[in-house]
Amino acid sequence: MVAVRFHGRGGQGAKTASRILGTAAFLSGFQAQDAPIYGAERRGAPVAAFTRIARRPIRERGVIAHPDLVVVADASLISDPTAHVMDGIRSDTAVFVNSPLSKSQVWEGGSFPGPIMMLDLTGVALERLGKREAISALLGAVAARVVGVDEASLRGAIGRELTDLGVSAEAIERNQAAADFCYRSLTPAPLPAGSAGQGAKTRLQTPVYESPTLGTAHIGASANSVLRETGGWRTFRPVLIPNKCNGCWLCFAFCPDGVIAMTAEDKPVIDYDHCKGCQICVQECPTHALVAEREQEGAAAWRAK
Numbered sequence: 001m002v003a004v005r006f007h008g009r010g011g012q013g014a015k016t017a018s019r020i021l022g023t024a025a026f027l028s029g030f031q032a033q034d035a036p037i038y039g040a041e042r043r044g045a046p047v048a049a050f051t052r053i054a055r056r057p058i059r060e061r062g063v064i065a066h067p068d069l070v071v072v073a074d075a076s077l078i079s080d081p082t083a084h085v086m087d088g089i090r091s092d093t094a095v096f097v098n099s100p101l102s103k104s105q106v107w108e109g110g111s112f113p114g115p116i117m118m119l120d121l122t123g124v125a126l127e128r129l130g131k132r133e134a135i136s137a138l139l140g141a142v143a144a145r146v147v148g149v150d151e152a153s154l155r156g157a158i159g160r161e162l163t164d165l166g167v168s169a170e171a172i173e174r175n176q177a178a179a180d181f182c183y184r185s186l187t188p189a190p191l192p193a194g195s196a197g198q199g200a201k202t203r204l205q206t207p208v209y210e211s212p213t214l215g216t217a218h219i220g221a222s223a224n225s226v227l228r229e230t231g232g233w234r235t236f237r238p239v240l241i242p243n244k245c246n247g248c249w250l251c252f253a254f255c256p257d258g259v260i261a262m263t264a265e266d267k268p269v270i271d272y273d274h275c276k277g278c279q280i281c282v283q284e285c286p287t288h289a290l291v292a293e294r295e296q297e298g299a300a301a302w303r304a305k
Contacts, residue, residue, distance in 0.1 A: 003068050009045065015036040015136075018035075022193040022235040024144050026157075034049065036051065044234065052064070096116075096142050114189075129175065137175040147191065151180065153213035162273075180226045203286065225274075236292040236293060236294055238293075244287045254284045
């Protein structure tokens with residue numbers, strides 16, 4: 001069995017990528033299983049998805065604790081403790097990272113025990129699809145290349161999954177063409193011998209039952225969202241072009257997180273420590289005074305913002 005774990009941010013398409021890989025494997029004659037996991041807050045927040053592929057029936061369920069392949073949709077997730085990208089990675093685990101940076105830049109000069117693959121999928125999406133967010137087809141393509149799923153099955157899977165999402169036929173064709181490019185551009189790293197990613201024994205835990213009051217919400221607690229800096233969730237940041245701004249306050253009104261303040265001159269000021277990069281302000285700006293600028297990747301770049 002081959003176990004693949006996808007890490008992304010809400011809106012990048014990690015869940016759909018896992019489905020594309022599972023469907024492509026199924027079309028190739030494999031048994032397949034895929035499932036996502038995410039919290040209550042989706043867009044920009046760390047999410048994960050899991051795909052298992054085997055020749056025999058797959059009887060294991062749940063999260064993949066010891067993956068054969070890890071696909072990372074955003075390099076900033078590597079240093080995010082809530083993403084758990086490094087959990088269960090062994091010295092023979094293959095890792096793919098979507099980034100235009102070098103390996104040393106992504107890993108901040110540190111060493112990594114296993115084989116690493118790099119490709120700028122976001123750049124491919126901007127060039128070939130004209131979109132900056134969902135890269136599900138491209139993530140699925142690189143995963144399919146590594147695990148050995150054929151290209152025809154990949155195209156069929158992209159067509160099926162994106163059709164189910166209501167994507168137009170023209171957009172599906174563009175996604176398939178971009179996925180073909182990524183599939184052929186990637187030099188795949190070897191998977192662990194035997195691809196027995198779930199072969200590692202996991203010790204069963206005995207549940208301990210505590211008082212239900214331990215999980216009771218403290219609704220009277222003071223607000224603490226300001227303590228959680230979510231600026232590292234962004235892949236693109238809104239940037240103001242001052243001479244185009246007419247002071248209409250629409251960005252302020254539409255911001256779902258309240259991170260835009262207005263100056264005495266009716267100009268917006270963005271709190272980048274907490275802006276998640278949803279780009280609603282960019283979409284709603286009538287004068288195009290707010291534009292999306294690609295975020296610098298990696299923890300070092302975020303700390304140096």
